[in-house]
Amino acid sequence: MSKFTIFVSGSINLPARAVVKELNKHDDKITKLRLGLLPGQTTLDLVRGYTEVFYINPSERNTINVALEGVDAAFVWDSELEDKSHLNDFIDIAVEKGVKQLVVLSAYNTNPLAAEDIEKYIISKQIPSYTFLRVPFFTHHLNLYTDSIIKEKVLPLPIGFEGTFSPLDDRDFGEVVATILLAGVTENPYNKMIYTLTGPKLYSGPQLAEKLSIIMNDQIDFRGTSQNEAEAFLIQAIPSEFRNKNQLVKHYLEFYRLIRDGEIGMTTDDVKKIMGDEKSPRDIEGYFGEVLLQTISI
Template sequence: MSPRNVCITAVDGQTGYLIAELLLTDSTFSKHVNSVTGLSLHPSSPKCKELTKLGAKIVTHKHGKVRDMVKTLKETGCDAICLIPPTHKDKFDITLELIEAAKKANVPNNLFLSSAGCDLADAQKQPRLHEFLELESRVLATKGLPETALGTSPVIIRAGFYAENLLLYSPQVQEDSVLPLPVGETHQFAPIALGDVAQVAAHVLSGKGKNGFSDKHRGQLIVLTGPKLISGPLLATEASEALGVKLEFEDISEREAKRVLHAQSKSDESEKEYLLEYYSLVREGKTNYISTLAFHDVTGNHPTEPSEFFKMYAEGFMPEHPQKKRKTENGR
């Protein structure tokens, strides 16, 4: 089977960047991949420049016309697209355009990165989360259509709450030894490390079978969460033990959570809304589950434990280290 040509959208974001980096530098995947093209709304961003040095081709993502996007995708020569909704106020419309363009460009393999919890979100109370369900249905609607190859090998990954989002609260951890989250005292969720999601995506994108993606992955709806259900107070305990500093959990109101995000996050407003909606799912008890079987099945490994996550990012939380400015992203 010939090496794969992969196109990754929103490649300037954390998720797209990590997936591209793995495909380019990790021999587990790179030996199965011939080329990596990144679509970016910000092609001059530092991440795009880094990926260019690693061998990726960066293409400017000009949205607004399906016809132009079809031409762009055809010019990349990709036979697999990793469709990540971009951080943008018009994320939904841009993603719909990408799905339609990939269909018309006849790209045979499609990996769509969605969000865990979208199936439990209320269209009125959690519209940003719920819109992922509509996007999933558009991807799945291509399955078996005779006029396009796009439906040959669809895969959807529903990624849970990225643990990296906790870095948004590092100022409070550093200054007040407090972890402030609007998730209540009792209900639980299972944060997943971004690198774990990228690992699964890289396995899917580099896997091959007679019909496109590997038969092990083709047609799968993969739900990914971290390996441990954890409440706000337990999360503070895990962080305390990992960092060696006593932290307290503070259950803040949604109004205060909005103020914190506006003050400390540079993300697009839609991404902040997404985070607040996910927190509301936690408060409603709709995230009281873990889903790790798919991660084990795809990678053969165990997902990152919360304690391991806090150790990995210790210098981002600990006051004695200069805080590294990392742009966090919820998924998409």
């Protein structure tokens, strides 16, 4: 059985953490699992005997050089909060170091078409195997509203009453990425493919509030807010010490606009295409139910 040295970028972020957690279930296929972190970050709960932690300073190419030395496969992603040149540096160095396989989250909580530039850049490189994943909306971005749901019984979102979206559970994302990374390069069925990953159902704001009411066994109301109200909410809800807070607020407001304008109202079967017909992506009640119940029990 082939074993791989795998690099996971941004390992403290929730999508990447989900990838690492899933890879840790397949330790028989892993020689080394390298976690890419920013200086000062830590993920002790993810560390196993084969884990190596590399601190990446995106402005210092040598830190990327060291992390990708001897790597067979890597998961990297295009954060809307980072300079686009940083991901390009990862790609260029991956080519220099002979990384054979890339799995790329090329659209992260945005319109899938926004991924085209970075995808074209990667296609232009001599990489044996690459797979592009586009995710219009992750479920975990609703975590900011936990207190409002529990304490005020309100879900306040600036998406109008008609805008719809289909949140993807982080755990499904982790399973998809791990499956592709561990498929190797030879006869990899996911090579040179583009997948748009979504949850199984579309929700409008009122429909989501109705679902939350069932989860909570209490009445949760949807409140369609203005962009200004949403911005004030986000500024208060996101911790001040959060890196790139102002950019993150703008990013949230942008994907709320995408929902409101009907640009990401879609569902796909791409999770099943990768995981098999027997695997249905988790509906939002599984993720949000756990988050809410854990919060209430604290």
